[in-house]
Amino acid sequence: MNTKTDPALSSPPARLSTAVILAAGRGTRMKSERPKVMHPLAGRPMLRYLLDNAAQVFDRIVVVIGPGMDDVAALAAPHAVVVQHDRLGTGHAARQAESVFGYGDVAVLYGDNPLITPGTMRALLAQRRCDDTGLALLAMEPADPAKYGRVVTHDGQVVRIVEWADATPAERAIGLCNAGVLCADAADFRRWLDGISNDNAQGEYYLGDVVARAVADGRHVRAVVAPEDELRGINSRAELAQAEACVQARLRQAAMAGGTTLVAPDTVFLCADTVLEPDTVVHPHVVFGPGVHVRRGTEIHAFSHVEGAVVGPDAQIGPYARLRPGTDVGAQARVGNFVELKATTLGAGAKASHLTYLGNATVGARANIGAGTITCNYDGVFKHATEIGADSFIGSDSVLVAPVRVGARALTAAGSVITHDVPDGAMALGRARQANRAGHADTFRDRLKKKKEQG
Template identity: 70%
Template sequence: MLAHLIANAAAVFDKLVVVIGPEMADVAELAAPHTVVVQHERLGTAHAALQAEAYFGEGDVAVLYADNPLISEQTLSRLLAERRSPGVGLALLAMRPQDPGRYGRVLTEGSNVTRIVEWADATPAERAIDLCNAGVLCADAPTFRHWLHNVKNDNTKGEYYLTDVVDLAVADGVNVRAVEAAEDELRGINSRAELAQAEAALQQHLRAQAMANGVTLVAPETVFFCADTVLEADVLVEPHVVFGPSVTVRSGAEIKAFSHLEGCTVQTDAIIGPYARLRPGTQVGAKARIGNFVEVKNTTLGDGAKANHLTYLGDATVGAGTNVGAGSITCNYDGVFKHRTTIGEHVFVGSNTIMVAPVNIGGNALVAAGSVITKDVPAEALAFGRPRQTNMPERGKLLKESLKARKDNG
């Protein structure tokens, strides 16, 4: 959630300061390279904002919440623009949710906000108001400092609430304005159920954005994206495809149903799936083909290379125009170290071939089906890595009869 908010806020504001609690090194690492300060005593939201006071500077300051991760760059820009409008001293974000529930209500007179009242303190008439507080405030730094230092903790929890800044601004005769945005952007996340709702809203946005950019989604509601997924125009995505982090798919590629991609790049006019898995470090060349039940990890496939059925390619380089037959695998792990398999261009690897890395197969070579390849194969060679077949007349029938008799006798 923090990463989403940082990405959008960094596009609008010159400096970001992330306030965290104690012993949150993992969050601090995620926030890097932005400034991180620690709120050692959790005394409320206004107190948290004050921990970053030394970094306010003299410009405008906005206070955001990491449990509101989907606030867009456009909405933050509107917030900042409203604050800088003539005569506006404080701007805040507000929404009109379908179910206002227990959100704090934003009270207004004309275009100005007069008060934020918490649901527990609101009268029936105030609870009927559908304009709700999203918690985000923006003001110029000197004035914001003044208000934060004057927030009191005379409430049941003994905490310093950021929302009290609105009352202080109104008391000072400052014009306070609300900038409205969609509920999907401003919804807070305080439970697993609310996290799922936010994820659904994000996925709907990402799907719409992909289609607006020229991507064909056959069944949009079944496709799942990451925020950093890059699909160029004229990519076709069939139903039930999942894009994990760091995926780029170039124009004209086709991702067939039930495929899972992460940490990979798929070049122009390649075809992936159905039921394919591309793992991190995979590079698929133009017009290459990864077929059904094929898993590829940390592997580069050259242009036009094919692995069409039931294959695992890990830590490998596969040359252009090479065909890897069904049931073939690269044995890349010896229990301690990973090793690499290199297959040249225009190689034919027969079905059910096991390539024990480290091993190299030269260009234009042919590997017989059922081979176990433990040594390098020279270019243009024909490699057999299997024992000679022996046929024993009638022994099959006798063995079956013997096994059946053993089964019948218990």
């Protein structure tokens, strides 16, 4: 008889740290049909921040969503998702993930509390794993404690969480406030969650009641204090704006630390994925949309808007320039004031200095685009391409009706409408013939004045 046991079956299950993110909120106070966690901060859904940061700390991530939140489930992928069909409070939401807690430590986070850094998450996990801590929680000391729940401590241990409405004057004077984030061993967490009650005015199960269960079990509960800016929750449009300010401050600081000069940092707005290489300079009142990469030595002048574009190196943009998605500006190229580029490649050293629209265009190296030039790229159904060759010169107020090609070293006369290809090195004139009628301006003006006098 074979009595050997498979080592894999006899060994204990792996202890993996798990982050449970509660993301079932509907955003009612935001007056929005969009799930709360899908509202953007610096061009990225707020839930994305928490997912990315938690992935740096925890072995597994589970996201609790509400019914019909397919967009949230898609954003959470490839992490596990469970559905809270009945919204009966934060404790009830955490219960929905009990079956996937696994073995090890479990932290419950909030999708609308997205700015917690990996460092703070690591501190929470480390606190849970030392000094016989049964439960660790995040707390903060805000400048204005307002109506946050207070964390009551004794000899370094948390003895209870008291809501502002239930707090005594002495308790309201406590500056340490509850952020709601908890971390405990999976088995303990399951037991404490199963023990909480919905015997309250709202008839809901509150995650914060786990603290009382842990204390009643005689377990040590300890708080990890983190900055207020990391722990601010987002429940309204005003709080979303406050969180945006925090994210922008972080992004600006990171850009400057990376070698970018922001002349007036508070006036520059970045996206979470904006890439600014060293020795770039950004002047006041510049806005970056998603998908921007600015290469070394490029200067973005005031009041410009850049989105979905690659720029430089050593390019000059603006002031008052707009680069739209699909734009690629080459080395040492120049995009001046009131110039708009969309799905356009501007070659190295090329210039479009003022009052120009280039859409679905390819502009060769060193070409010069005169003031007032536009590419007519859309016929109402399809977009068409314009090709402008290297070293060409497009005269002011030219209209290039796509599809059309202007060859290398070619020239278009000012005021021309170009509807046919221009060969390399050729000059194109597409103007109506001018005719001067002597004295006609005076007689025309007199006729208009007489009509005005007659009413």
